[in-house]
Amino acid sequence: MDFKILIKKLNGKLTKKEAIIFNQWYHESAVHRSYFNRLKDNYSQELDNIDVEKAWQKLSQKISKRKKSQAYWKFGVAASIALLVALTIMFNRDSLQNSEPTVVHSDISVGTDKATLTLEDGSVVVLEKGKKYETQNASSNGEEIIYNKTTNTRKSLTYNYITVPIGGQYNVVLSDGTQVWLNSDSQLKYPVSFVEGETRQVELVYGEAYFDVSSSIEHAGSGFRVNNKSQIIEVLGTEFNVKAYKDEEHIYTTLVEGEVLFIAGAVEEKLAPSQQMVLNISNGNMSVMEVNVYNEISWKDGIFSFRRKPLGEIMKVLSRWYDIEVIFENKKLENAGFNGVLGRDQNIEEIIEAIKNFGIIENYEINNKTVILK
Structure with a gap:
């Protein structure tokens, strides 16, 4: 789904052809409907001011930096669209409703x-x-x-x-x-x-x-x-x-x-x-x-791509990249599923905040190189 179509849908500006494309995508699965509804709930008119073409170009260059064949390029394109939506939601700070996280001191750096x-x-x-x-x-x-x-x-x-x-x-x-x-x-x-x-x-x-x-x-x-x-x-x-x-x-x-x-x-x-x-x-x-091949190989293109992954597995991936220890205060969270596409160049606070914004966890705490999920 083209990110621009989603924004035009939110503004009621779809053409007949775009409306057909959107409806097919929207009714294809409950995941798509939930994803769009969450975007709608967090939508801000400021999104209209985003230069989508420039953002797309930047992401495409990032993904294709080490591209050596056409085989996985098509997967990178799909992931880039999802990444645009994910980042849009993540940085809409006005939508945060949960309590503020505790960051005592963080020594965590990006890999x-x-x-x-x-x-x-x-x-x-x-x-x-x-x-x-x-x-x-x-x-x-x-x-x-x-x-x-x-x-x-x-x-x-x-x-x-x-x-x-x-x-x-x-x-x-x-x-x-x-x-x-x-x-x-x-x-x-x-x-x-x-x-x-x-x-x-x-x-x-x-x-x-x-x-x-x-x-x-x-x-x-x-x-x-x-x-x-x-x-x-x-x-x-x-x-x-x-x-x-x-x-x-x-x-x-x-x-x-x-x-x-x-x-x-x-x-x-x-x-x-x-x-x-x-x-x-x-x-x-x-x-x-x-x-889905891209979910398995996106790491080499600088992207985390998770689809219906348990949070326990996700945090194991993150712990290797950020060199952190993760503690689940609520053990049930380890089996909670998460869909998301995020950049490996983001700091750990942004990654955990994105997971929090999607309602997967209620809150978290970071102390030196330890992340506690609540």
Whole structure:
């Protein structure tokens, strides 16, 4: 739904064609009706003065900054519209009816580009935004590290590790041209250069990573494999997301485009675009489901996109990005569902305030790096 149509509806200025579009969207689901009614309740005539085109352009540039294919761009467009609406409601401060939150002292900062690089000799290099680093094999501008495009003809491999802490993110371009986006609290093991003619293999030791794999056509048919202690993903050239955190009992593999072969023990399963494989680590059970891809990969574009997510899961995501501890004073809140699209560059107070404004929580307290939800 175009944000401008919603505003024109509120002002009674829809054309016949726009009215048809709105009515189809409005009656499509109870979620849409609730969303629009909440927007209407919080609506201010000041919204007419928002330069929607300029806001749209800014958001589009943000989302497309690292865009490498058309596959997920369409999802980014949809999320941008939702983000405009979400931010409009969130910053309409006159609509707040609940008591003011308690912020004793906040040491919470927004996550940023940072990681540590462990070299083949065991030495550790700190990578961080604004700090350049260069070796004979790779160079970093502080936001990503790019390895030289070389192949290994010696049949022996040397490995590097890149470790992203809580409150960080980092990009890696491997020697074969494969791009990897690493989320907070993640570690990737990979060779400095791959052996020519052999399967290219990396290991997601833990955490979350988005892979845009360089096609096998460019590497004499050599496939690509992502290993994890519980599963193997074999690809020829595709884009997918793997979420395998140490403190979670499930591993989520989401295919964006192409085709992958998922292997866990004696079980093999091919995934199609928009399918997600969920592996239960404790018992080995697996299930495949259709998902909204953008909700799964929006983190790499600087966006939190939550759809019917329990607040407990949401706060786990936020705790990794903002390096915070979250305490639920009311345990029932952990299962409360929330729909929202928010920016990862917003401070934690704005994020929690948005959740509060939607009536999910009554109040909250922030003390240093601890957030208490009430």
